[in-house]
Amino acid sequence: MRPLRDRVTIREVAADAGLSISTVSRALSGARPVTPGIAEKVRESAERLGYRVDSIGRSLRTQRTDTLGLVIPDITNPFFPALIQAIEHAARARGLGIVIADADNDPQIERIALRTLIDQRVDAVLISPTDLTASLDGLRDAAGRIPVIQVDRVIDEELPHIRIDQTSPIEQLVAHLRASGRRHLTFVGQQPTVATSLERERAFARVMADAFPREPLRILPGGTSALSGREAARQVVEQWPLTDAIVCANDLIGVGVLQELGAEPGRRAIAVSGFDDTLLAHAVQLTSVKQPVDELARAAVSAAVGARQDGEPVRAVFTSEVVFRRSTE
Amino acid sequence: MRPLRDRVTIREVAADAGLSISTVSRALSGARPVTPGIAEKVRESAERLGYRVDSIGRSLRTQRTDTLGLVIPDITNPFFPALIQAIEHAARARGLGIVIADADNDPQIERIALRTLIDQRVDAVLISPTDLTASLDGLRDAAGRIPVIQVDRVIDEELPHIRIDQTSPIEQLVAHLRASGRRHLTFVGQQPTVATSLERERAFARVMADAFPREPLRILPGGTSALSGREAARQVVEQWPLTDAIVCANDLIGVGVLQELGAEPGRRAIAVSGFDDTLLAHAVQLTSVKQPVDELARAAVSAAVGARQDGEPVRAVFTSEVVFRRSTE
DNA sequence: CCGGGATTGGCAAACGTTTGCCAAGAGGTA
DNA sequence: TACCTCTTGGCAAACGTTTGCCAATCCCGG
Numbered sequence: 001m002r003p004l005r006d007r008v009t010i011r012e013v014a015a016d017a018g019l020s021i022s023t024v025s026r027a028l029s030g031a032r033p034v035t036p037g038i039a040e041k042v043r044e045s046a047e048r049l050g051y052r053v054d055s056i057g058r059s060l061r062t063q064r065t066d067t068l069g070l071v072i073p074d075i076t077n078p079f080f081p082a083l084i085q086a087i088e089h090a091a092r093a094r095g096l097g098i099v100i101a102d103a104d105n106d107p108q109i110e111r112i113a114l115r116t117l118i119d120q121r122v123d124a125v126l127i128s129p130t131d132l133t134a135s136l137d138g139l140r141d142a143a144g145r146i147p148v149i150q151v152d153r154v155i156d157e158e159l160p161h162i163r164i165d166q167t168s169p170i171e172q173l174v175a176h177l178r179a180s181g182r183r184h185l186t187f188v189g190q191q192p193t194v195a196t197s198l199e200r201e202r203a204f205a206r207v208m209a210d211a212f213p214r215e216p217l218r219i220l221p222g223g224t225s226a227l228s229g230r231e232a233a234r235q236v237v238e239q240w241p242l243t244d245a246i247v248c249a250n251d252l253i254g255v256g257v258l259q260e261l262g263a264e265p266g267r268r269a270i271a272v273s274g275f276d277d278t279l280l281a282h283a284v285q286l287t288s289v290k291q292p293v294d295e296l297a298r299a300a301v302s303a304a305v306g307a308r309q310d311g312e313p314v315r316a317v318f319t320s321e322v323v324f325r326r327s328t329e
Numbered sequence: 330m331r332p333l334r335d336r337v338t339i340r341e342v343a344a345d346a347g348l349s350i351s352t353v354s355r356a357l358s359g360a361r362p363v364t365p366g367i368a369e370k371v372r373e374s375a376e377r378l379g380y381r382v383d384s385i386g387r388s389l390r391t392q393r394t395d396t397l398g399l400v401i402p403d404i405t406n407p408f409f410p411a412l413i414q415a416i417e418h419a420a421r422a423r424g425l426g427i428v429i430a431d432a433d434n435d436p437q438i439e440r441i442a443l444r445t446l447i448d449q450r451v452d453a454v455l456i457s458p459t460d461l462t463a464s465l466d467g468l469r470d471a472a473g474r475i476p477v478i479q480v481d482r483v484i485d486e487e488l489p490h491i492r493i494d495q496t497s498p499i500e501q502l503v504a505h506l507r508a509s510g511r512r513h514l515t516f517v518g519q520q521p522t523v524a525t526s527l528e529r530e531r532a533f534a535r536v537m538a539d540a541f542p543r544e545p546l547r548i549l550p551g552g553t554s555a556l557s558g559r560e561a562a563r564q565v566v567e568q569w570p571l572t573d574a575i576v577c578a579n580d581l582i583g584v585g586v587l588q589e590l591g592a593e594p595g596r597r598a599i600a601v602s603g604f605d606d607t608l609l610a611h612a613v614q615l616t617s618v619k620q621p622v623d624e625l626a627r628a629a630v631s632a633a634v635g636a637r638q639d640g641e642p643v644r645a646v647f648t649s650e651v652v653f654r655r656s657t658e
Numbered sequence: 659c660c661g662g663g664a665t666t667g668g669c670a671a672a673c674g675t676t677t678g679c680c681a682a683g684a685g686g687t688a
Numbered sequence: 689t690a691c692c693t694c695t696t697g698g699c700a701a702a703c704g705t706t707t708g709c710c711a712a713t714c715c716c717g718g
Contacts, residue, residue, distance in 0.1 A: 009704060009705090010705065011704080019667080019668090020667065020668045021704095021706095022667075022668060022670095022706080022707075023666085023667055025705070025706060025707085026706090032666075033665080033666075034667085035667090038666090038667090052447075052448055053705075054703090054704050055448055055449055055450060055705095056385060056703080056705085057389060057673095057703070057704030057705035058704075058705050059385045059673090060385045060386060060389050060672090060673045060674070060675090060705070060706095061672075061673055061704080061705045061706045061707085062706065065385070067449075075413060075414050076407075076410055076608065078405075078407055078410070078608070081405055081409075082405060084429075085404050085405060085431055088430075088431055097428065097449060099426065099428040099429070100413075100427075100428070101417075102413075102414055118381075119382075120384055120426060121384060121385055226608070226611060226612065252608075259612070259614075279405065279407070279581075280608065280609065280612050282555060283584045283588070283612055284612055284613060285588075338675090339675065340674080349697065349698045350675085350676095350699095351676080351697075351699080352696085352697055352698070354675070354676060355676090355696090355697090360676075360677080361695095361696075362695080364695090364696070364697090383673090383674050383675070385673080385674075386673070386676090386703095387675050388675085388703090389674075389675070389676095389702090389704070389705090390674080390675045390676045390677085390702075
């Protein structure tokens with residue numbers, strides 16, 4: 001590797017421009033007005049010398065890093081890359097950087113990740129907690145130190161959060177399935193410790209009680225992977241052979257169910273739907289629920305920077321839409 | 330938000346333990362031996378006061394951040410989350426954090442992301458460059474400032490890089506297709522400005538020249554999405570109706586091709602293969618090429634930290650395996 | 659020509675840590 | 689006992705920036 005030039009400091013810019021350090025700092029940041037001629041001269045010197053402000057020095061002084069931490073339960077679930085992307089854009093639009101930590105679906109790792117982010121001095125943390133109960137201590141501990149916003153998955157209603165309404169898409173889903181003649185719907189969740197999965201399950205229960213009051217409630221806990229979806233599908237056909245539609249808590253499970261049921265296209269015996277409208281759903285033509293990720297992201301980032309100023313807890317709920325595809329024809 | 334405790338500094342720990350700041354620093358970091366009793370006392374004070382070293386202060390002094398930058402061309406291509414995850418694990422194992430930037434397939438954004446990472450003072454950057462030529466300037470500029478390692482996609486052979494061998498999986502693929510009676514293979518790439526896609530295309534050309542010397546070479550440029558795969562598939566059937574196997578430069582394209590050809594399972598007229606063995610390939614039973622992501626990641630992280638010490642450029646090549654599935658039966 | 663207010667440059671302190679240097683003490687040897 | 693070496697604690701400087709405070713200058717009106 002060729003020798004790396006050492007960095008130009010503000011001191012050298014000041015010397016070059018024949019001004020004091022403070023004037024240079026103010027000219028560059030605009031913290032206070034400077035005489036136009038001087039401003040120009042500073043800009044020119046900085047440009048020519050290739051000066052870039054040292055974020056470490058600045059952070060030490062300002063006690064800000066202009067950086068958001070982002071804790072994700074499982075980056076291999078394709079919903080989260082989409083969410084990350086949206087949050088990154090929203091953050092960039094406000095001049096903030098983000099640093100991502102993957103919890104690997106493990107509350108222990110998640111907790112350590114939170115500590116690490118806080119030690120890294122991020123200004124706030126956005127988190128989709130892994131586990132409804134096991135993540136609670138870590139979350140609250142973190143929230144006692146810096147602003148923390150729960151995104152998508154919320155496990156503590158008291159702390160700030162941004163989420164979607166789970167009921168309305170389930171209503172749309174059930175209505176559609178009913179209209180196409182299905183009567184015996186079964187829900188396959190993730191682990192019941194996943195906040196969103198549990199909410200979807202409860203919404204399903206409510207909606208079903210309305211739509212099919214006499215139908216028994218069929219709910220199966222699943223897992224995180226497509227594999228667990230396959231297993232759940234086997235169990236469903238065996239346990240409740242009447243089932244003519246399976247509502248899944250996310251796309252991974254939906255894909256697994258679809259695989260197990262046989263992937264022949266067109267009208268099929270059992271309708272299947274997923275959740276999150278990931279590219280998986282596109283790939284296998286799975287009906288799914290599209291979350292307004294960009295709005296979620298913008299709201300979350302606003303909340304994070306806002307939380308630094310006023311201390312008002314944030315609670316926002318967005319609506320999402322069902323995207324119907326071949327799997328429910 | 331409840332009031333946030335302000336941080337405990339090393340000064341307070343020193344006062345509490347009745348020792349000097351430097352002794353505390355050394356006791357905690359182990360930079361120099363301290364008398365066991367003192368070490369114990371320091372540890373106890375630090376623990377009790379809840380002291381955590383301030384990474385900003387430390388970084389200012391040491392001029393290190395113990396953080397790696399990671400520039401990804403497109404986080405919604407599921408190969409990259411897998412790569413990110415692997416790199417995160419490898420980095421964590423060495424006590425390093427990572428900060429991720431998504432280039433959104435745009436060399437402009439990529440360039441800015443690189444600058445931002447460097448401004449953030451990451452110790453080194455791992456990058457999968459977006460564009461074979463348009464990324465070059467930004468890459469070299471960055472490499473002139475801090476250690477930069479190209480991962481997976483390499484566009485400058487002179488700079489450090491970690492990659493896989495593309496030829497051997499293509500050989501396996503072609504051999505398998507040939508053994509199952511296919512004769513008229515067509516390659517569908519991404520844009521020819523994607524380094525890996527181009528390498529795969531060239532490998533395909535070489536291998537085909539060997540295996541089917543009399544067969545004309547059929548190569549189609551594609552795009553980044555499943556959609557472009559669908560379009561490519563239409564073009565292939567129209568332009569080269571004899572085609573009985575399509576080798577795609579990645580899984581997204583493979584999925585699109587599969588969709589367009591009709592997704593009926595079992596032996597089909599045209600065999601299809603993808604690349605990267607993402608969860609998409611699992612979902613649609615697409616034959617694909619599995620890269621040794623964990624090894625890539627470990628090598629890349631080693632290279633990044635190594636580059637700080639010796640200045641030896643790194644060039645490593647790993648082998649990858651074909652995973653055969655229903656799409657090539 | 660003087661006084662007062664507004665504007666803007668500079669000094670120096672602070673943010674929290676690590677580390678080179680010095681000196682004090684401990685322990686061993688002659 | 690005297691001397692030498694080795695260990696280990698403390699002082700203070702440095703990393704690069706922002707900003708509170710003061711002072712100098714300028715402009716304007718009387």
